[in-house]
Amino acid sequence: MSYMLKSGLIGLLLLTFVVSCKNEKKETKAVEITESAVTETVALTPVETIEKAYNKEAFLSHDAISLDMVINFGGNERLNGKMTFLTNSTKGKIELNDGASIYYDGAKVFHSKNLKNEKAARFDAYTWMYFLLFPNKLSDDGTIWSDVETLNLNDTSYNAQTLTFEANTGDAPDDWYIVYSDPKTHMIDYVAYIVTVNKSKAAAESDPHAIGYTNYKMIEDVPVAHHWEFYEWSKDNGLGKVIGNATLSNVEFVKADADTFSIPEGFVEK
Helix, strand or coil, rough: CHHHHHHHHHHHHHHHHHHHHHHHHHHHHHHHHHHHHHHHHCCCHHHHHHHHHHHHHHHHHHCEEEEEEEEEEEEEEEEEEEEECCCCCCCEEECCCCCCCEEEECCCEEEECCCCCCHHHHHHHHHHHHHHHHHHHHCCCEEECCCCEEECCCCCCEEEEEEECCCCCCCCCCCCCEEEEEECCCEEEEEEEEECCCCHHHHHHHCCCCEEEEEEEEEEEEEEEEEEEEEEEECCCEEEEEEEEEEEEEEECCCCCHHHHHHHCEEEEC
């Protein structure tokens, strides 16, 4: 082989080696960028952390949730019936065991003529729904959250945040809530609250209560508390005596069709 041929071949090999090295370097850099992008995480807000613990995305992937609920206060049965709500909370109905029914569609509430407690129709239409769907309504439009603080409730330390609302939000914008969530699991153990439906804010704040959520069961990967207890409550003294409870059963996600929340003929708008 001639010297020139050898020189040309060596030069070609060197050029190939240099190009190969450059290509390898580019590929390595691209892999590093890709790995960096995959490992980068976005910090969640405290509210988003609670919503994640309750698998909000999975919850909202369903049309509606249906359940039986029995509510007792003062040793007496307050409500007993089947409840069905859209998971986005815009429509719902309560079919009571005594044959009466309450429906709501947005801000409108309707009830059958045989409803015994007409004054409580709006309260019943929205309150039990809100307590049920509460973990998935934390970032609704009009919600205002305080910063997280550490509060003790009956000798247990919780992450606590106060929830208030912008004016004209929902049926009772003067209501407020204090959410007590577990610092490790981010599940909600208790919520202190006032109810201003049919009363002034001052009257409601003179009689605050709390709800405790227990007996969680997974319904299609979504945790749902099947037992609630209602307490007397104050920020200084914490939980007082138990004043009521609610038991949930037959909880399931269901499909809603055009007739599911259609207001029956003859119902009265409240």
